[in-house]
Amino acid sequence: MMKSCPLCNTEMSERYNYCYQCGEYVGDTASLVPQSTPEEEQVQQRQERVIHYGCLLLIILWAVFGLWFCVNINR
């Protein structure tokens, strides 16, 4: 049985897990993507929110530091 690489469309035997042309994983992709439960999705959403606010905080800190730097350099 043959399958083809999703990246470069090279045809290869079913026994290959990685494309010998470009190295792309061509094995069983269903086993690679774990089925996520609603609980896991909630945790993921929470983590995304933490990252979101972390970025916001960094931007605010950066802005405050920039202002502080401008004020001090003009003295």
Ligand SMILES: [Zn+2]
């Ligand atoms: Zn390939």
